[in-house]
Amino acid sequence: MSDGSSDPTLPAGILDGDTAIGKRVPRESAKRLVAGRGRYVGDISLPRMLHLAFLRSPYAHAIIGDIDISAAAAVPGVTHVITGRQVAEVCAPLMGVAHHRPGHRSAPQHVMAVEKTCWQGEPVVAVLAESRAIAEDAAELIEVDWQDLPAVVDAADALSPDAPVLHAEMGDNLAFQFDVDTGDADAAFAAAHTVVEHDFRFDSQTPLTLEPRGLIADFDPSTGGITVHHSGQSPFQMQDILSENLGIPEHRVRVICPDVGGGFGLKVNVYGDEIAVAAISKIVGRPVRFLADRLESFVSDIHARDHVVTARMAVDADGAITAMEMDDLAALGAYGMARRFSVAEGMMAVTMMGAPYRFENYRARTRNVYVNKPLVGVYRGVGMPFACVAQEVLADKAAAALDMDPVAFRRQNYRRLDELPYTSPGGAKVDTASFAACLDKLTAAMDYDHLRAEQAELCGQGVWRGIGIATFIEQTAYGPPYYGPSLARISVQDGCTVKLEPSGKVRCITSITDQGQGTWTGIAQVVASSLGIPVDDVEIHAGDSATTPFGGGAWASRGMAIGGEAALKASLALRANILALAGAITQADPAKLALRAGEVVNMETGMASISLAEVGRVGYFRQDTLPGDFDVELTVTHNHAHNHQLYYTANGVQGAYVEVDIETGFIRLLGHWAVDDCGRIINPLMVDEQVRGGVVQGLGAALFEQCLYSEDGQLQNGTMADYLAPMAAEMPDIVVEHVETPEASTRLGAKGVGEAGTIGAIGVMWSAVNDALRPLGASIHHQPFTPERVLDALDRANAGSENGT
Amino acid sequence: MKAPDFSYVRPASLDEAIGLLVTHGESAVPLAGGQSLLTTLNMRLSAPELLVDISGLDELRGIDVDGGTVRIGALARHVDVATSPVVAEHLPLISEAMAHVAHVAIRNRGTFGGSLANADPAAELPACAVVLKATLVLAGPDGQREVAAGDFYQGLFETTRQGDELLVEVRVPVQPAGQLFAFEELSRRSGDFGIAGLAATGQLEDGGFADLRLAYLGCDDGPRLAAAVAAAVSGQGGPLDDRQIAEALRQDYEFSDVPGLSAATKVRLAAVLTRRALDRMRGAA
Numbered sequence A: 001m002s003d004g005s006s007d008p009t010l011p012a013g014i015l016d017g018d019t020a021i022g023k024r025v026p027r028e029s030a031k032r033l034v035a036g037r038g039r040y041v042g043d044i045s046l047p048r049m050l051h052l053a054f055l056r057s058p059y060a061h062a063i064i065g066d067i068d069i070s071a072a073a074a075v076p077g078v079t080h081v082i083t084g085r086q087v088a089e090v091c092a093p094l095m096g097v098a099h100h101r102p103g104h105r106s107a108p109q110h111v112m113a114v115e116k117t118c119w120q121g122e123p124v125v126a127v128l129a130e131s132r133a134i135a136e137d138a139a140e141l142i143e144v145d146w147q148d149l150p151a152v153v154d155a156a157d158a159l160s161p162d163a164p165v166l167h168a169e170m171g172d173n174l175a176f177q178f179d180v181d182t183g184d185a186d187a188a189f190a191a192a193h194t195v196v197e198h199d200f201r202f203d204s205q206t207p208l209t210l211e212p213r214g215l216i217a218d219f220d221p222s223t224g225g226i227t228v229h230h231s232g233q234s235p236f237q238m239q240d241i242l243s244e245n246l247g248i249p250e251h252r253v254r255v256i257c258p259d260v261g262g263g264f265g266l267k268v269n270v271y272g273d274e275i276a277v278a279a280i281s282k283i284v285g286r287p288v289r290f291l292a293d294r295l296e297s298f299v300s301d302i303h304a305r306d307h308v309v310t311a312r313m314a315v316d317a318d319g320a321i322t323a324m325e326m327d328d329l330a331a332l333g334a335y336g337m338a339r340r341f342s343v344a345e346g347m348m349a350v351t352m353m354g355a356p357y358r359f360e361n362y363r364a365r366t367r368n369v370y371v372n373k374p375l376v377g378v379y380r381g382v383g384m385p386f387a388c389v390a391q392e393v394l395a396d397k398a399a400a401a402l403d404m405d406p407v408a409f410r411r412q413n414y415r416r417l418d419e420l421p422y423t424s425p426g427g428a429k430v431d432t433a434s435f436a437a438c439l440d441k442l443t444a445a446m447d448y449d450h451l452r453a454e455q456a457e458l459c460g461q462g463v464w465r466g467i468g469i470a471t472f473i474e475q476t477a478y479g480p481p482y483y484g485p486s487l488a489r490i491s492v493q494d495g496c497t498v499k500l501e502p503s504g505k506v507r508c509i510t511s512i513t514d515q516g517q518g519t520w521t522g523i524a525q526v527v528a529s530s531l532g533i534p535v536d537d538v539e540i541h542a543g544d545s546a547t548t549p550f551g552g553g554a555w556a557s558r559g560m561a562i563g564g565e566a567a568l569k570a571s572l573a574l575r576a577n578i579l580a581l582a583g584a585i586t587q588a589d590p591a592k593l594a595l596r597a598g599e600v601v602n603m604e605t606g607m608a609s610i611s612l613a614e615v616g617r618v619g620y621f622r623q624d625t626l627p628g629d630f631d632v633e634l635t636v637t638h639n640h641a642h643n644h645q646l647y648y649t650a651n652g653v654q655g656a657y658v659e660v661d662i663e664t665g666f667i668r669l670l671g672h673w674a675v676d677d678c679g680r681i682i683n684p685l686m687v688d689e690q691v692r693g694g695v696v697q698g699l700g701a702a703l704f705e706q707c708l709y710s711e712d713g714q715l716q717n718g719t720m721a722d723y724l725a726p727m728a729a730e731m732p733d734i735v736v737e738h739v740e741t742p743e744a745s746t747r748l749g750a751k752g753v754g755e756a757g758t759i760g761a762i763g764v765m766w767s768a769v770n771d772a773l774r775p776l777g778a779s780i781h782h783q784p785f786t787p788e789r790v791l792d793a794l795d796r797a798n799a800g801s802e803n804g805t
Numbered sequence B: 001m002k003a004p005d006f007s008y009v010r011p012a013s014l015d016e017a018i019g020l021l022v023t024h025g026e027s028a029v030p031l032a033g034g035q036s037l038l039t040t041l042n043m044r045l046s047a048p049e050l051l052v053d054i055s056g057l058d059e060l061r062g063i064d065v066d067g068g069t070v071r072i073g074a075l076a077r078h079v080d081v082a083t084s085p086v087v088a089e090h091l092p093l094i095s096e097a098m099a100h101v102a103h104v105a106i107r108n109r110g111t112f113g114g115s116l117a118n119a120d121p122a123a124e125l126p127a128c129a130v131v132l133k134a135t136l137v138l139a140g141p142d143g144q145r146e147v148a149a150g151d152f153y154q155g156l157f158e159t160t161r162q163g164d165e166l167l168v169e170v171r172v173p174v175q176p177a178g179q180l181f182a183f184e185e186l187s188r189r190s191g192d193f194g195i196a197g198l199a200a201t202g203q204l205e206d207g208g209f210a211d212l213r214l215a216y217l218g219c220d221d222g223p224r225l226a227a228a229v230a231a232a233v234s235g236q237g238g239p240l241d242d243r244q245i246a247e248a249l250r251q252d253y254e255f256s257d258v259p260g261l262s263a264a265t266k267v268r269l270a271a272v273l274t275r276r277a278l279d280r281m282r283g284a285a
């Protein structure tokens, strides 16, 4: 009965028939949001609600002396002025260490600073007033007796013996170190025909969601419970934290995520100021709203990707990679990130280095240090871009050294399908992959040979173009073995409830959240396909820790991969129940019935026997017509987690064509191609846009975005005018194509795709720009590639050639 | 951040507007398109008590040409100037520069007069006004006075406008037929303020430049004619190289480091732009 579906346990045609799966269904919320009917935290107002503004530390590192709040408290309209010390009395500090990472250290982080501040922007005093404007007026009047301390800003300085130490109890600033030693790297490098190396610097970035962070906390002293409206990615994580840190029983904590304007990881991190808002609501017994404005977002949102990396690659005379080496130094900001462990960036960098390629000898180290800057957290791609950048730049250099075409070099060194599954020397597990198939599709899509010819021709005319190629693996949808041992209470299972309404329409209640990705549309497609109904007949409800199944929410490219599978399980179970009920109503054998176009159909005759609406009517209103012992179950919940699966491995290859103006250092993006394999594609429209959006964020990282700090730890470009986000005019056309290798461990076969674009785009820009500079003897080492850095790279090359080196 | 508390008034006539500025003195500021002013309020960089919204003063609108002079009302919006056939025909330098002024949404509100009055050293239009010998017409309690653009700019966001004066219109001499001109700018993203740029006009005589007027943006604290560059370029037989141009630029302007961009790079970029502008002018001759 399977019509080509790979899984005979699935009813015919669900995955590959003419159903909603695989269709370009537009995002369900698009029309509503464009119509202005979005409901974000900022749109919600509760009776007796107070508005909160923080006084944040103006210093990167300072002792907090006396705090004089008298002038602020006297401002008309101000109701409370609350210090970090008062909040600490009702709220336990956060602790960001992973228990499964020996040696990982941090210090307790008060949700608002108590005795000293460790970054410019750390919250110190909260002002509550009738309006945010009044609260801001009053916050300006607070006087704090600051005792400024020396600050450490660069990772490279943090381990020096005379560096200021952030957390005295730790003795130094080393948060964590991890070493990898596989095979015999020394011997392999010694025996190599050619060794290439490169050093890399990445300026820190911040994710920049369109809607800044915000929440309304409403503690009810009469019940001892709290309801929180939160612009977040995981209501469940927030529920758990509030319960733990505020000592409120979990079933009395309800977290609702209304419409959320962008996440990118930013909103799954744990923010002291947000926990403080809940604690303050508990202190004052009134609803309290805090909406971060853009300026405070820059100094309080997570930062990311503050790394210095050196890496080497050894190859033999035939162009086979024999060894790699990576040394990563990462700044983590002021504290370990509670639950999300900022060490993830470095860990991913060293484990994933070179993972698409065949090689056996590997040495790597990541060292993570605390500095006086905002906390580092998980941001789209996390540490995967470092591995991609390092391996791809080295692949290009090795190919150049051997006079090989970089595409041929990659193809030769890719792991073949018959090597799957494998574990890379860094420890990355790869079950399914399609490197060569992606590369073939990419080179065809970009007309690689033509671009190479054009590049060579223009080079002779003084036009400097570069072609980049970057292969990457995206670890998606992390499973229980990943977070479980860390003892972090992070749920990697997700649940889905599907409910037949009496009219035959369906409600789907999922623990997956959606900040604009379109995952809910994809989940609705899975439900619709499974039940043989139009997508429009499915309504999604989500984002409420009290009413949905418990789950993870949105992060790590997991929504479709895990939430889609849970939806499939639940829908298939509901389907079986519906058919059983239809069988009871029509006195037919349920095994001979199917669901199609809103009707129960007899598979043998192909005739519709009864509509879903009739099933609903009888199931809910006319049980009297059913056999006495027949149980009607038209609401079904299922969960999904693959207990022993670390993650689902997605992969892809990107290509880029750029032109460098060697007089100005400006880089023009001429074309961008992405071939991605995220397993089964439920909604090609959403997947393509995920890839494109991700690519743009990666191009932002490579070319524009940087948090610029002064030596004393002051952010110097914390506005949207000075921190350059990528904008449409500079973006190239982005061609997206796919290879589909379904995830083997699930029936749906979907893998994640949220981070692919970003990982590959960062890698491919390093490849492309260095390719353009190569004939000039120059290379670039510091991201973003600002005009000044490009010019400096050219100057270094010129100075080198003048000196005869 | 939220703007500090302020009062708002939208006068119906120029006299009323000036009267308000006189009465309230330092604590009142004119509000035109608001595209610069409101940002400074929201970032709490300034805290005026009264905003005098001049957008209802229709006499400050309009673009027309009368003999040898183009009159651009202070309230002409960027979008009006950018699409004006009068400007395209008679002030092609400004037409060229407009492509670099902000993004569409901002151009729909931001005004020509607001940009000139604001005196942002990175703005395009003040540099054009200086090069094109524009005259700024200011109305105050004692009537109107005229100030040459070259005298108007006094430094970072500073002009000779008194607090109780309004810029009402700008008179720009029609660019003579055959005049060479170019506008060049580098900005990281289209629509951003430039990191360096210049407006240039001149003639070519006997293979060399004459009457060369160059004013730069993003290079110092305001638009001023770059006399040393003009002299160096005019005096020279063949084209100067970038190093020579940079040397002259350093005599004209004081370049300073900003986060992410050193003074040295800025001079270098300004020199490249200068060469490109002059090459284009030569090519057009």
Ligand SMILES: Cc1cc2nc3c(=O)[nH]c(=O)nc-3n(C[C@H](O)[C@H](O)[C@H](O)COP(=O)(O)OP(=O)(O)OC[C@H]3O[C@@H](n4cnc5c(N)ncnc54)[C@H](O)[C@@H]3O)c2cc1C
Pocket: B029, B030, B031, B032, B033, B034, B035, B036, B037, B038, B039, B054, B074, B075, B100, B101, B102, B103, B106, B109, B110, B111, B112, B113, B114, B115, B117, B118, B120, B122, B123, B124, B125, B165, B166, B167, B168, B191, B192, B193, B194
């Ligand atoms: C994101 C962004 C990008 C931008 N990019 C650019 C750019 O690339 N190039 C550029 O040139 N500009 C740019 N701008 C600024 C924009 O052009 C502004 O419109 C312009 O600088 C000010 O015009 P306005 O009418 O908005 O003036 P307002 O903001 O209303 O006023 C600015 C100042 O001028 C004073 N003022 C205004 N009109 C008068 C008048 N008639 N008489 C006396 N004083 C007056 C006000 O009191 C205030 O001090 C940008 C703005 C933004 C927000």
